[in-house]
Amino acid sequence: MFDSSAIFVGLEVGTSKICAVVGEVGDSGVPNIIGIGQCASRGVRKGEIVDTARTEEDIRHALVEAEQMANVEIRTVFLGVTGSHIRGFNNRGIHPIVSDNREITEEDLQDVIKNAKAINLPVQNHVVHSIRQGFLVDGHDGYTNPVGLLGSRLEADMHVVHGNLNRLQNTIGAVNKLRLKVEDIAFTGLASSLAVLPREAKEDGALVIDMGGGTTDVVVYAGGSVKHSGVLAVGGDHLSNDLAIGLKVPLGRAEQLKIEYGGALVEENIKGQTVDVVNDFGLPLKTFSLENLRRIMWFRLEETFDLVRRDVEEAGLYDYLRAGVYLCGGCSRIPRVAELAEDVFGLPVFIGRSDCLSGDKSSLSQPEFAAAIGLVRFGANRRPTKRRKKTFAFRLTHPFQDLLGRR
Amino acid sequence: MNTLTSEPTASPAAPSAPELTTPIRVFGVGNAGVNLLNTLVDNDADQVSFIAVNTDPASLATSAAPLKLPLEKSRWRSLDAGNDSEREPALAEHSACLAAACRDAKLVVILTGLGGVTGTGISPVVARIAREAGALVLACAVLPFHYEGSRRQHQAQAGLERLRAEVDGLICLPNQKILQLIDERTALLDTFKTANARLTEGLCGLLRLLTHQGLIPIQLPELCALLQGRHVESVLAAAEAHGPNRAREVVDRILAHPLLDGGQALATAEAVVVSLHGGLDLALAEVNRVMEQITRQCETAQVLMGATVDMAFNERLQVTLIATPRSVEVPPAEETVADEVAGRTADRSSAEAGAEPPLLPQVSRGRAHPLPAPTIRPSEPRERMQARPVDSASRPRKTTTRLRQGTLPLDVISRGRFDKTEPNIHRGEDLDTPTYLRRGCVLN
Numbered sequence: 102m103f104d105s106s107a108i109f110v111g112l113e114v115g116t117s118k119i120c121a122v123v124g125e126v127g128d129s130g131v132p133n134i135i136g137i138g139q140c141a142s143r144g145v146r147k148g149e150i151v152d153t154a155r156t157e158e159d160i161r162h163a164l165v166e167a168e169q170m171a172n173v174e175i176r177t178v179f180l181g182v183t184g185s186h187i188r189g190f191n192n193r194g195i196h197p198i199v200s201d202n203r204e205i206t207e208e209d210l211q212d213v214i215k216n217a218k219a220i221n222l223p224v225q226n227h228v229v230h231s232i233r234q235g236f237l238v239d240g241h242d243g244y245t246n247p248v249g250l251l252g253s254r255l256e257a258d259m260h261v262v263h264g265n266l267n268r269l270q271n272t273i274g275a276v277n278k279l280r281l282k283v284e285d286i287a288f289t290g291l292a293s294s295l296a297v298l299p300r301e302a303k304e305d306g307a308l309v310i311d312m313g314g315g316t317t318d319v320v321v322y323a324g325g326s327v328k329h330s331g332v333l334a335v336g337g338d339h340l341s342n343d344l345a346i347g348l349k350v351p352l353g354r355a356e357q358l359k360i361e362y363g364g365a366l367v368e369e370n371i372k373g374q375t376v377d378v379v380n381d382f383g384l385p386l387k388t389f390s391l392e393n394l395r396r397i398m399w400f401r402l403e404e405t406f407d408l409v410r411r412d413v414e415e416a417g418l419y420d421y422l423r424a425g426v427y428l429c430g431g432c433s434r435i436p437r438v439a440e441l442a443e444d445v446f447g448l449p450v451f452i453g454r455s456d457c458l459s460g461d462k463s464s465l466s467q468p469e470f471a472a473a474i475g476l477v478r479f480g481a482n483r484r485p486t487k488r489r490k491k492t493f494a495f496r497l498t499h500p501f502q503d504l505l506g507r508r
Numbered sequence: 509m510n511t512l513t514s515e516p517t518a519s520p521a522a523p524s525a526p527e528l529t530t531p532i533r534v535f536g537v538g539n540a541g542v543n544l545l546n547t548l549v550d551n552d553a554d555q556v557s558f559i560a561v562n563t564d565p566a567s568l569a570t571s572a573a574p575l576k577l578p579l580e581k582s583r584w585r586s587l588d589a590g591n592d593s594e595r596e597p598a599l600a601e602h603s604a605c606l607a608a609a610c611r612d613a614k615l616v617v618i619l620t621g622l623g624g625v626t627g628t629g630i631s632p633v634v635a636r637i638a639r640e641a642g643a644l645v646l647a648c649a650v651l652p653f654h655y656e657g658s659r660r661q662h663q664a665q666a667g668l669e670r671l672r673a674e675v676d677g678l679i680c681l682p683n684q685k686i687l688q689l690i691d692e693r694t695a696l697l698d699t700f701k702t703a704n705a706r707l708t709e710g711l712c713g714l715l716r717l718l719t720h721q722g723l724i725p726i727q728l729p730e731l732c733a734l735l736q737g738r739h740v741e742s743v744l745a746a747a748e749a750h751g752p753n754r755a756r757e758v759v760d761r762i763l764a765h766p767l768l769d770g771g772q773a774l775a776t777a778e779a780v781v782v783s784l785h786g787g788l789d790l791a792l793a794e795v796n797r798v799m800e801q802i803t804r805q806c807e808t809a810q811v812l813m814g815a816t817v818d819m820a821f822n823e824r825l826q827v828t829l830i831a832t833p834r835s836v837e838v839p840p841a842e843e844t845v846a847d848e849v850a851g852r853t854a855d856r857s858s859a860e861a862g863a864e865p866p867l868l869p870q871v872s873r874g875r876a877h878p879l880p881a882p883t884i885r886p887s888e889p890r891e892r893m894q895a896r897p898v899d900s901a902s903r904p905r906k907t908t909t910r911l912r913q914g915t916l917p918l919d920v921i922s923r924g925r926f927d928k929t930e931p932n933i934h935r936g937e938d939l940d941t942p943t944y945l946r947r948g949c950v951l952n
Contacts, residue, residue, distance in 0.1 A: 146929055185932065334932045335939050342924040343942035347951060352925055393951045400943040408934065 108173055111476025112164070113181040113289060114156065114272055116145045116315025116338055117431055119163040120470060121178070123171035124460070124477035132481045134460025134474060136171025138163045147334045148183040148289075148316040150271050157275055164279070177282040179480040181289035181472050182229065182272055183316045186265040189288075189330030191234070192220050194257045203251045205238070210248055210255070217259040227266040229288050234258035234326040260327045262288050285483055290318025290330055292475030295482075297427050297453030297468075298322060305424035308446075309453065310409060311472060312432035314338050318472075319409050323421040331412055335405050337432045340398055347397040348389050354378065358394060365402050365441040367395045402438060406445040422448055429453035429471035531614035532556045532718060533643070537631045539567050540621020540650050546572045547708040548619075548715065555719045559609050561634065563626045577605055579630070603637050610641035615718065618645065618675070619711070623652035623660040628667035635674035645675040648711060648744065650703075651682040679714075679744045679830065681707050685766040710767075713746040713828025717783040717814060724795075726783065726814035734779045734812055734832070742833070743773045748826040755794040758825050759801040760936035768831065774805040775948030777831040784815040787822030798827060805947070806831070 109132060111122045123136035140162035144152030168175050194217025198209055218231050236244040238252035247255060273283050293311040306323035315336045321329035340363070345355035362376050374391040413419050425448045428439060433452050442450040455465040455474045464470055532555055536545025542560045549558050549572040560573035568576045610616055616638035620627035627649075635645045649671060652660045672678050686703040694702070717726055745765040749757035768774060782802055784795055795815055803811055809831075926932070926940035933939075937946055944951070 146926070147932075151929075185930070333934070333939075338925065339940070339942075342926060342940075343944065346924050346942050347944060390952065396949065396951070397942065397944050400947055400949060404939075404943045404947075408939075 108171075109477045109480035110164075110167070110175050110178045111181065111292070111473040111478075111480065112160070112178040112276065113292075113473040113476060114145060114150070114160065114275070115142055115289075115313050115472070116148055116336060117313065118142050118469070119145075119156075119159045120473040121160075121163045121167040121175070122470065122473040122477050123167050123173060123175070124474075124481065125171075126481050130481075131459060132477050134465060134477065136167045136169075136173070137461070137464045137470065137473075138166025138168070138170060140166070142314075146315060147185060147336070147338070148313070148332070149268060150275055153271075153275055153278075157278055160275060161279055164281075175281065177284045178276060179476045179483070180273060180276055180283045180286045181292050181476050182264065182269055182286050183289045183313075183318055183332055184264065184268055185316065185332055185334035186268050187229065187262065187288060187330075187332045188264070189260060189262040189327075191328070192217055192259045192261050194218070194259065196255045196257075198253050198255055203253055205247045205250050205252055205255055207248055210236075210257075213255045213257040214259070217257040218261070220261060222263055225266050226263050227269055228261055228263045229269070229286060230260070230262040230291065232260045232262075232327045234260055234328065235324070260330070262291070262330055264288075284480065287476055287479045288318070288320075288330065289313075289472040289476075290320045290332065291327065292473075292479050293318065293429050293453065293471040294320045294322060294327075294427075294475065295478045296455040296471040296475030297429050302424035302427070306418075306421035307424040308409075308413060308422050308426045308448075310406075310426060310428050310442075311430040312336055312405070312428065313430040313469070313472070317405055317409065317430075317432075319412065321413060321416070321418050321422070323418060328421070329413065329416045329418055333405065333408055333412075335401075335408075336430075340401050340432070340435075343397050343401050344394060348394065350378070350387070358389070359398070362391060362394055363398055364395050364436045365399060365438040367392060367399050371395060398435070399441070402432070402435070402441055403445060406442050410446055422446075425449035425451060427451050427453040429468040431469045433468040530555050530557045531612075532617065532715075533559060533610060533613045533615070533638075534617045534619065534715070535559050535561055535609075535631075535634055535638075536571070536573065537561045537618055537620040537634055538624055538627025539564060540624070541619045541627055541631070542567050542571050542573070543704065544619045544621075544648075544650070544707060544711065546570070547704060548711055549573055556715060561606070561630060563630075575609065577609065579626075603633075606634055606637045607641055610638040610643055613638065613641065613643040616643040616645050617714075618647040619650075620647065620671075621650040621652070622667040622671070623656065623664035628663055631667070632670040632674045635671060639674065639676075644677075646677040646679070647671050647675040648679045648681060648707075648714075650707060651680060651684070653683045677742060677832075679742045681710070681744065681767070685769075709748075710744040710746040710828065713783060713785065713826060714744060714830070716785055716816065716818075717781075717828055720785075720816040720818065724813065724815040726781065726812060730812060731781060734781060734810070743767050743769075743831045744829070745831075746826060746828045748824060750824040754823075754825040755797040756935075758827050759798055762802075762827050762829055763805065764936055765829075768829075769948070772948035773831045773833065774802070774809075774829075776833050776950070777806045777809045778834040779832040780806050780809045780811045781828075781830040782811060782813045783828040784813070785821055785826040785828070786815070786817060787824060788817060788819065789822060790815065790817055790825065794825065798825075802827075802829070 107126050109124045109126065111124070113120045118139050119142045120137070120139045122134060124132035125135050127133050140159045142156065142159050144150055144155035144159065150156050164175055194213050194215070196209055196213035196216055198205055200206070214233065222228070235242065235258050236247045237256040237258070238244055238247050238250055239254055244250070269286065273286065276283050290309065290311050294309040298307055298309060303322040304325050309320045309322070311318040313336050315334065315338050317333040317335055319331045319333065320327060341352060341356045341359050344350070344359055345352045348355065348358070350358070358376070358378070371391045376389045376391050376394065377385045378387045378389070380386050410419070413422070426442055426446050428442060428450060429452070432438065439450040439452055453468050453471050455471055465474065534545065534548065534556055536542040536558070539562065542562050545558055545560055557575065558573040559575045559577060560568055560571040561577045561579065562568050563579045565578055568578055618631050618634055620631040622628050631647065631649070635647060638645045649668060651664050654661070683703050686706050718731070745762060745767045747758050747761035747765060749761060751757070762768070774780065780802070782799065784790070784798060786794070799813055923938070923940045929940070931938055931940065
């Protein structure tokens with residue numbers, strides 16, 4: 102029925118949950134989400150696998166659920182990777198134009214891109230993405246396709262995302278053991294930005310914060326391309342852990358308290374209020390001050406946003422964020438977290454919803470699925486479908502439609 | 509009492525005393541005090557005189573201090589026992605030479621190690637004599653390591669209480685906190701050396717703050733107005749960094765200083781003195797950056813800042829920080845005074861009255877909260893003793909102990925779920941530790 106090439110599966114192995122999303126690319130070229138499967142994750146800490154057996158089991162559960170919902174068989178996946186080892190930086194490649202007529206050719210373009218990708222990384226590091234930002238001709242910025250222009254020097258700006266090879270392989274290995282092929286890997290922060298950012302926001306400049314269970318992934322878009330990316334190994338798990346230590350309760354109970362009573366701000370009216378915790382038989386076990394609970398959460402969230410803000414400021418990109426901040430990931434579900442983020446960033450803050458895709462709206466509007474949905478989009482962008490008849494003409498007119506260059 | 513025997517011991521000090529014209533006198537009292545003094549003497553300061561006071565002739569012989577006051581051991585031992593009947597005559601004999609050394613001083617800094625015999629016994633006396641001579645007294649007391657035994661701890665605590673009653677400002681330097689910096693295999697001797705080096709760092713910064721007039725000077729009266737009458741233990745910490753990122757590094761280092769209890773001391777501080785010491789290349793942006801970060805940690809505190817420039821500090825930046833915690837409602841020090849030496853209060857207050865007037869304007873300007881300042885004492889003590897005869901003995905002391913115990917668990921910071929994972933160090937902080945603990949937030 103379906104040509105397998107038209108089905109894209111995004112798999113995110115997260116710290117709190119494992120999520121698989123099945124998308125189908127229809128005639129419009131925009132992925133349509135047809136299936137979602139998820140499973141609580143038990144073997145991942147701070148975005149990296151610590152228990153392979155459990156993680157494999159969880160991945161299998163998530164994939165089976167997604168297969169059932171979408172009624173397809175999953176053979177290949179686009180896998181999201183994250184972890185504190187992942188870093189992004191900008192690099193520039195230079196290529197002199199030596200031909201007589203000084204016209205920039207396709208070969209020159211490939212050469213300059215190759216130069217920009219040639220970076221000195223430690224042996225154990227692996228490039229996850231190298232993303233084209235733009236070209237400079239004779240020092241003038243702002244060219245997106247300089248082929249055919251005249252000039253003597255061509256430069257290309259690249260954003261390179263890299264990570265530790267072994268640690269990347271760990272996640273890939275867990276999927277491979279399930280007899281699934283990993284078609285490509287993508288940094289989850291980047292995937293989230295593909296899902297939640299409208300095109301205008303990418304042009305105007307936007308900051309995407311994917312605050313998940315174990316990590317906070319950050320991507321900055323400006324002028325239509327990725328300018329900065331990074332990972333902070335702090336997430337919702339830290340909130341639960343802080344509460345467990347601060348309120349002296351077991352971690353599971355802290356998690357439950359976070360979900361039931363959590364909030365990003367310490368409101369005036371909750372001062373003095375208390376929360377009773379009951380056991381399975383309804384007998385009261387312990388009483389907490391709601392103010393303490395909120396304060397502990399506020400401290401952590403405020404600090405995390407502040408660290409992100411400082412990171413963006415140091416990259417010199419704060420002034421470029423005209424479209425504001427997009428929050429996604431599980432932590433964006435915390436009540437009033439957007440208000441806190443607005444305080445910290447001084448910018449408009451939106452809870453990221455994957456409105457730029459079609460499909461099951463109830464799942465698309467949930468910010469915690471952003472990364473997995475974005476992975477579907479990443480896959481669709483990566484592999485333009487073969488059956489479209491305008492392929493050849495399309496390639497000619499849009500040779501750089503695929504902005505995410507091959508690694 | 510045989511006053512004649514003490515006369516010869518005091519005599520070597522007496523003739524040299526009039527030479528002291530400097531406004532600041534630094535006393536090293538006891539073995540620990542003299543040792544600390546030795547490290548400071550090298551750091552020359554033309555406004556500071558260094559005086560070593562000890563009962564141990566061997567320690568005095570090795571001291572580098574220009575002025576040494578040997579004291580007779582047997583007499584001072586009786587002081588330690590805290591027996592007033594023996595104390596008074598002993599005091600009378602020695603106070604003459606100490607008073608001579610304190611004459612015309614504006615500020616007297618007393619360095620001492622508590623827990624032993626000499627330092628614990630003598631330093632309160634030196635403090636009292638200095639105050640009577642009209643000087644402001646700042647004491648820096650080193651507290652013993654826990655392993656030195658509970659007896660020493662008790663003695664140190666008792667000494668601290670007595671000292672607190674006599675001084676204007678008290679800075680505590682607990683050795684135990686220094687221990688965190690030292691790895692396990694360090695030899696005992698080196699441990700003391702490191703501890704001393706840490707303390708000297710802070711003390712040097714303190715002296716520099718008082719003696720070097722610079723970019724943004726801190727006036728002595730301002731500093732004293734801030735410390736005066738607080739009767740609580742302040743914390744002194746210093747850190748240094750160099751290189752292009754020094755402003756950021758120095759803040760990270762000072763906030764990680766063990767004496768600051770992971771920022772707890774700053775968060776609960778009422779008054780904070782920050783002194784920056786840099787070379788000719790010290791930029792305003794750096795001063796701004798450091799101050800911004802520090803004031804952020806202590807939003808409610810009154811902050812006094814100073815900055816000095818010194819050729820020798822080119823490309824370096826040193827930050828010295830004194831954090832004074834919120835004083836308890838009724839300083840226990842006053843109660844100790846009232847209980848123990850009620851008779852002495854009258855002449856003490858008269859001596860204070862003499863010292864106070866030049867400082868009064870600063871006191872009223874610099875202080876944020878009305879505190880039981882020494883100025884109100886002349887009329888107060890009797891009333892207070894009558895008003896709450898029971899309270900003075902029991903209640904205030906209880907509050908202080910409870911407060912102190914509240915901070916104890918913070919020494920062991922748990923990472924909980926992330927206990928065995930890779931540490932998450934970001935700008936010198938472990939992000940796996942709960943933020944509220946690192947920021948020093950006290951949960952009610």
